[in-house]
Amino acid sequence: MTELHVTTLGDGRQDVYWCHGIFGQGKNFTRVAKDLLASGPDAYRCILVDLPNHGRSPWTRDFSYPDMAEALAETVRTTSADRPVHLLGHSMGGKVVMRTVLDNPDLARSLTVVDMAPVDSRLTRLAPLVDAMKSIDLDALTTRREAEDQMRQEVPSATIRQFLLQNLRHDTGENERWYWQMNLDLLGNDLSDVGAWPPVTTTWDGPVLWITAEQSDYVGPDHSQAIHELFPQVRRIRVKNSGHWVHSDQPAVFVQVLATFLSHCQADSASR
Structure with a gap:
């Protein structure tokens, strides 16, 4: 697959990749990405990704999470070289980044999933x-x-x-x-494929932030086992007064939670 289209904001030392949901584009994260950069001007470079079949990225003949994960991993390796990488995904993009670290365990230092679970979702x-x-x-x-x-x-x-x-x-x-x-x-x-979660046999032991919305049913109590089985080092945050688009409904809270998590990941990495 041709390399995915990305928009780059900032010039900090660590790369944060932002992956959108269905019908979205990388630019949907522009506001919160800029707010994250303002929280640590020298810390991050934000890379807003257009996932396959969206925005200015290539189209494919089939919808496949393993293929999307492969395309994202290829883009990360090309764009970030030896730079520290953090992956973030909302909704469909959450499934893409989950699959990406499960298939490429050494690719990223942290994972952030926004209002999506590693289960089949009825869309x-x-x-x-x-x-x-x-x-x-x-x-x-x-x-x-x-x-x-x-x-x-x-x-x-x-x-x-x-x-x-x-x-x-x-x-x-x-x-x-x-x-x-x-x-x-x-x-x-292919909405059924977009909602699906292809079975995996691996786990990922890196730090994971799971942000869910108070007014959304995409992540429920019955999904906890699936989340913890695949990602044992998960920290879960539920944002009040927010729907599925948490980063749009509560941008200040979203950025504060994300910035704190990424800062802890940097500190943990530096202490090793």
């Missing part, structure tokens, strides 16, 4: 979003506002509409057209 809730995006007549579209109006009934939340429409692009060149930048057909048709 039927996303089907109406896919239907709403596919219902837009791209050939007849003239403005982005028209697209939003067409989605309004299926997607009543303005925030979610804007999140989805970040993927809608307008080519104003000779062949003027509207198009979805992400691989909507693959992602929409």
Whole structure:
């Protein structure tokens, strides 16, 4: 697979890779990544990743967590060389970074998972979003506002509409057209694979921060065993007054928790 597209912020000594959820892009983390950099200007370099089939990264023929993990690992090795690496993933990106360290145990110094568990997740809730995006007549579209109006009934939340429409692009060149930048057909048709968790036989003993949302059901009490079996050195934090997009709902708390965890990881590494 071609190397994934990344956006780099800061020039600190340790690299923090940020991996988004389904229908997202690396740039979704821009605000909290900049806030993390402000907490330790010389400490980090933030690398915002567009995962396969999203943003400006390559498309694939199939959806596969092992393949996505391999692509991320290849990107890390190319981009970070011998620099210390920390991986962070939200939702689908959480499964990608989990699988990445399980398959490549020496790649990263720490792992942060945001509101996702290493279990099969039923993502039927996303089907109406896919239907709403596919219902837009791209050939007849003239403005982005028209697209939003067409989605309004299926997607009543303005925030979610804007999140989805970040993927809608307008080519104003000779062949003027509207198009979805992400691989909507693959992602929409493979929601069961996006929600799946392929079985693994390894564990990862590095430090893990698990951030969950108070108002989300993606990580429940019945998932604790699966989490601790794969990641025995896990620290769990539940953020109040937050939904699935914890970093958007409570950015200040999110960054504070993350900065404290990464600082402890640095101290532990320096003392060895």
